[in-house]
Amino acid sequence: MQILIVIVIIVVLLAFLLSLWPFILGFIGxxxxxRIIRNIRKNRYFNSEEFIQHTSKIEATVIEYNEISEYINNIPKNNQFIPTNNAKDHSHLVTFENTSNHKYVRDRNEKSINTGNIYSTSLQVVRKASEEPIKYLCKYFDIKATQNNLDQLQEIGNDISRMENTIENLQLRQKEIEDNLNPPKFILKHYHKELMSKIGVxxxxxxxKYAQYIFExxxxxxxxxxxxxxxxxxxTIEAxxxxxxxxxxYKNSAKGQRALMTRSLRTVIKERxxxxxxMCTAAVKDQNLLLLEIDHIIPVSKGGMSTLDNLQTLCWKCNRTKSNKIL
Structure with a gap:
């Protein structure tokens, strides 16, 4: 009897699907x-005089975008400390997560073996690390209070800042290119990658990616x-x-100042x-998307410090040319 019921259900379902088949074929058609019409419209747009003229007008913008695109590949991907006062004010820099598995049938949570970025510890330490992240980061990941470590932190912070600044600049330049080109919306939605390729971007x-330090x-x-x-x-690096x-x-000493390059200080130097x-006098008032960086006149590697009189604003091209030289 049960088998007969199953057979009847299957037959009914097949009959239903067959009745829908014309609609399915119609939808596919x-x-x-x-898709064919959209592709024809795309080809027509890319071959149009309008597109060719707009591409010609933004040629200089595209060239500079590509130069910065190449430059970003040369910025060191230096994002992790290598080991050689009010800490609770920094609790917003950490994510605390309860990952318990209640009523879980085996395949239990496994403890990680301590690696460079994961520290397996007691529940108390995990909770304290969520309250005082900087104190526990330094204590358990061997970031000792030495001048070498301060210099390394400054170098990592500078590299991350340059990377963030350059990525943001590229995103703004890409938006400007798209706005000036003003392609149909369906081109941006469905053929964005092909559009960028056509105009040479x-x-x-x-x-x-930021390194993560985990208390587990x-x-x-x-x-x-x-x-x-x-x-x-x-x-986190600044804190x-x-x-x-x-x-x-070291806060009031000359050596200590070497490590206190912050985002707010970078802004102060640019405003000043x-x-x-x-060097070249290029200015944001003339080039609204000019990529500016902060340079140590006397490089840190040669004893320079992050003080107002040793910092200057350079465009990315001049900063790349100067590198760690004293001019």
Whole structure:
């Protein structure tokens, strides 16, 4: 009896699907025709006089975009500390996550073996790390209060800042190119990659990834686990530098100033220099998307410090040319 019922159900379903078959074929046909028409419109647009004229007008913008695109590949991908005061104010820099598996049937949580960026520890330490991330980051990941570590943190912070600044600049330039070109919406939606290729824009495959430092607790039975994750981004690096400076009492010394390059200080220098390159005099008021960077007149590697009189604003081309030389 049950088998008969199943057979009847199957027959009914097949009959239903067969009745829908003309509609399915019709839908597929409409979709294919739509794609063909859209492709014809695309080819017509790319071959149009309008597109050729717009491409010619933005040629200089595209060339500069590609130069910066190439430049970003030369910025060091230096995002991780290599080991050689109010910490709770930095609790917003950490993500605390309860990853317990309640009523979970085996295949338990497994404790990670301590690696460079994962520290397996007690539940108390995991929770304290979520409250005082900078203090525990330095303590358990061997970021000691030394001048070498301060210099390394400054170098990492500078590289991350340059990378973030350059990626943002490329995104703004790409938007400006698209706005000036003003293609039909369906081109931007369905043929964006082909559009960029047609006008000669080389979009770099760059993804900014921050190193993560993880405090992890896993219970003996494996049923409970919690972790605190610290993203080693710009704010974390600045907070870590300030913490170390305080710890070794360098804040009021010349050496300590070397490590205190911050985002706010970069902004102060650009404002002081009127957002103008101090070598070639290129200015944001003339080039709204000019990529500016902060340079140490006497490089850090040669004893230079992050003080107002040793910092200047340079465009990316002049900064690349100067490198770590003293001019």
């Amino acid at each position: 409409i979709y294919i025709i739509h 080389n979009i770099p495959p760059i993804e900014l 607790y896993v219970s003996a039975g494996g049923n409970s686990s919690q972790k605190s994750v610290i993203d080693f981004n710009g704010p 870590t530098s300030e913490y170390i400076v305080e710890k070794i009492k 220099d009127d957002y103008t390159c101090q």
